Amino acid sequence: MTYSRRSFLKASTLGIGAASLVRPEAVFGARRNVFTPLRRNVGIFTERGGTVGWLINNDGVAVIDSQFADTAPMIVTGIRERTRLPIDVLINTHQHPDHTGGNAVMRPSVGKIVAHERAIANLRNAAAQRQGGPGDMSGLPDTPFSTSWSVSIGDETIRLRHYGPAHTGGDAAIFFERANIVHLGDLLNNRGWPNLDAPAGGSVHGWVSVLETIMQEYPTDALYIFGHNEAGYPPTGTRTDLAFQRDYFLAVIEVAATAIREGRSREQAISLTTLAGFEHFGGQAPRLPLVVGVAYDELQARRR
Template sequence: MNRRYFLLGTGAVLAAAPLVSLFSRGFRPDAAAGDFQMIRGNVGYYTNSGGTIGVYLPAGRPEGGVIIDTQFPESARHLLDLLREKGELAQFSLLANTHHHGDHTGGNGVFAPLAKQHISHARAKQNLEDNLAANDKAGTLPLPGTTFTTSWSTNLPDGKESISLRHFGAGHTGGDAVVHFENANVAHLGDLLFNRRFPYIDPKAGGNLTNWAEVMKSIRQFYDKNTIYIFGHAADGYPVFGTASDLKAFENYLRSLRKYVTREKKKGTTLEALKAKTVTIPGAETWNFGERLRDVNLEVMWEEVNE
């Protein structure tokens, strides 16, 4: 392992400190081992602190696995230790980042030195470079060596699985990738879906709430009805994986948000008054976790309805 990247990666995650407070359920350097579950076809997930990690473990092979996103350094190390204890993997065929945020890339220093290839959308790589540079952390975290703009795919070494990455347009950021294990038919959405919790939106990185609804529709139409989706985040009591019905519900939240803000703005409601009176978004009341992000959603959509 490249010890320089691992040690510096621990410090680099400080550049994403606002995201830690928004997303982690109490990030702790001594976090417990987290929750590791297999879903289907050698594909599973790991949750601890930060965005959900996707894992592909080729049966009976000590190499050729896939890691999608890396949370923070300590939680990434917990997962790596867990896999080593289980005797699952010695090295990885691929590390993929669904986007650039620190709770999805902070552990890159743990996994990138063990991966033959590291990939993300081109905008995600640029966003990560920009964020690190802006926080005087340039060079402290491994960056993807492979990028794509529309789609990318490859066959995995075990000969039993193919993986594809696809960009559907501006949503959570301008560089979100959906990572699809084609034979298992499991797709990791990264932060394109927050299950029943108000989503974080990053306009400076190319995110757009209005277009995000179109992205969710496109994803539902592109993959089939049997696809299982892994989500970046979920409210307490809700799972981090689900089906197309969850995508449709989140699409409804985004459309309801725009409809609500547009209506209130036409009525002459000020932004501050709107934030003060809003508890949930009419028509999407099951999204009710995270007051701070609810206000961020209202603020960003307030600006978008002027466009």
């Protein structure tokens, strides 16, 4: 997929302008156990863990991510209050426990559980290690996909795409076609230091191209659902927010490239506590050196 220089520059400009549009007084991060409709039968559920997406229409139900074992019952109860129809499908955006920890709890209530094949493999390994044996596999997704997967529920079509390594090696973007809403899972953490799971196949360079592909591929007026958001920033947004996080990763890569060019070690390269232009990021600051370290490793690997 091509990404023209012109649209790249345009997106960059939008990204820089984004910070000034934010209204810090709105504390979205504190919303707990809340179902929020967005548009055209699609909405979000926020509690603890990754933002859950849902579709409830006259023909069926889909849920995106299951949070934790103790919050998943709130998801099921909330759906039950809104419809008597069964949940056709639970889709996992990726493997992390704040997005899949409720899978086993929701298992009896859902028709199938879909995830990227790499996410399922990682989940299977994690379960095996945790149990010291075959372990409890009841929460494992039963329907893997590699590049794309789709399902129609009533008049809505849900399209899953895997764009390559980014947050993990098994991330899915989930597009509600008629609603024009894309659930990104942890491909986007709204103004929080993004986590990157390199052992699970994540990549900084990959993440940049995945965000650029997504900005190209979906309609310019698409609404995006984010896996996480810092207090003061909403769990949903636009491509401007994607461009902002893409610019962050480009700045991280520049830090690592400069360190290598100037002959500094990996240890020296990751000895930073903030990054110009992104000082307002919230959450876990140690994720900055973590991501710089991954960028350093990727650049070194390219030189070999």
